[in-house]
Amino acid sequence: MLSSPAARRRGIAYAVLVAISILLLALSSSEPMLELRRGVGFAMAPVQGALRDATRQVTSVFAAFSEIERLRVLNEELGQRVQLLELENRQLESIRGQNQQLSELLDVRASLEYETVAAEVISRRLTSAERVITLGRGSEAGIREGDVVIAGGGALVGTVATVGTNFSQVTLLSDSRFRVVGLDETSRSTGLIVGQLDRPLSMINVPATEEIAVGETIITAGIDLGGGIRSPFPRGLLIGTIVDVQRSPAEVLQSALVLPAAPLDRLEYVLVIVDYAGGQPSPDSGGSPLPSPLGTFVPAP
Numbered sequence: 001m002l003s004s005p006a007a008r009r010r011g012i013a014y015a016v017l018v019a020i021s022i023l024l025l026a027l028s029s030s031e032p033m034l035e036l037r038r039g040v041g042f043a044m045a046p047v048q049g050a051l052r053d054a055t056r057q058v059t060s061v062f063a064a065f066s067e068i069e070r071l072r073v074l075n076e077e078l079g080q081r082v083q084l085l086e087l088e089n090r091q092l093e094s095i096r097g098q099n100q101q102l103s104e105l106l107d108v109r110a111s112l113e114y115e116t117v118a119a120e121v122i123s124r125r126l127t128s129a130e131r132v133i134t135l136g137r138g139s140e141a142g143i144r145e146g147d148v149v150i151a152g153g154g155a156l157v158g159t160v161a162t163v164g165t166n167f168s169q170v171t172l173l174s175d176s177r178f179r180v181v182g183l184d185e186t187s188r189s190t191g192l193i194v195g196q197l198d199r200p201l202s203m204i205n206v207p208a209t210e211e212i213a214v215g216e217t218i219i220t221a222g223i224d225l226g227g228g229i230r231s232p233f234p235r236g237l238l239i240g241t242i243v244d245v246q247r248s249p250a251e252v253l254q255s256a257l258v259l260p261a262a263p264l265d266r267l268e269y270v271l272v273i274v275d276y277a278g279g280q281p282s283p284d285s286g287g288s289p290l291p292s293p294l295g296t297f298v299p300a301p
Contacts, residue, residue, distance in 0.1 A: 101151075119168070120136045120268065121267050131158075134170070137167070139168075150271050154238050155239075156262065173262070178194070180220060181193070183219050191206035200243055203242070214242050222234055240261045241259050
């Protein structure tokens with residue numbers, strides 16, 4: 001039994017709500033209620049569509065952020081792979097270049113009549129005053145001062161200037177102190193080859209009556225002067241190719257520029273000829289020639 005007016009009012013409100021609920025349940029399938037629900041649904045359709053579109057847009061934004069992050073990570077991974085592949089490619093190119101040089105040296109060694117020692121270039125001193133390389137082999141391998149150094153294709157590199165037990169320094173063909181007599185394979189003209197550092201070699205003292213031309217090949221002349229004096233260089237080593245001829249009608253001599261055949265600034269391996277004796281005869285050796293430290297040779301007048 002209800003004990004107070006407030007309790008009675010709560011009871012009455014509860015009973016009314018129950019009755020309304022029962023009534024709504026009874027009328028939910030009636031035609032008026034269906035029409036009402038359809039009207040409300042029609043009225044709410046734009047709002048529901050807007051809500052769906054907004055939800056889809058928010059979902060799309062989050063999906064886009066997620067895709068961007070995934071692509072960023074993938075791009076970083078691809079970048080790292082590209083760097084690794086580039087490094088491997090550079091290593092393979094270096095190995096390929098070394099193998100090519102070694103293969104060319106083996107071919108040269110097989111074609112030479114002289115004994116040679118293969119050596120690796122361990123340092124370079126290429127300055128505005130000199131062109132010198134250091135080899136990783138020295139007197140323990142039979143290398144001596146004055147020995148001739150060549151590269152692939154039988155191209156002249158220079159001569160040994162200093163020898164240690166396990167190293168040797170080579171004055172390159174491009175050094176301004178270097179001298180060697182060159183022979184034009186086509187015209188058979190001779191001239192003195194002089195190093196000019198970072199410029200092409202200079203071929204000087206060529207008689208103006210001789211025909212020399214751009215594109216012709218210059219080799220070591222290997223001229224013996226008689227009296228036991230032998231050229232410091234074996235005959236027929238490749239020096240380079242004429243790239244320019246400088247002549248004047250009033251001059252008795254002409255000159256040319258010669259591009260070295262050997263890649264003097266990029267050498268990695270060379271051959272040292274260890275059993276060729278050139279130069280002036282030695283009084284103590286029964287007339288055997290002695291090597292010249294810089295391979296200097298002046299042509300006969």
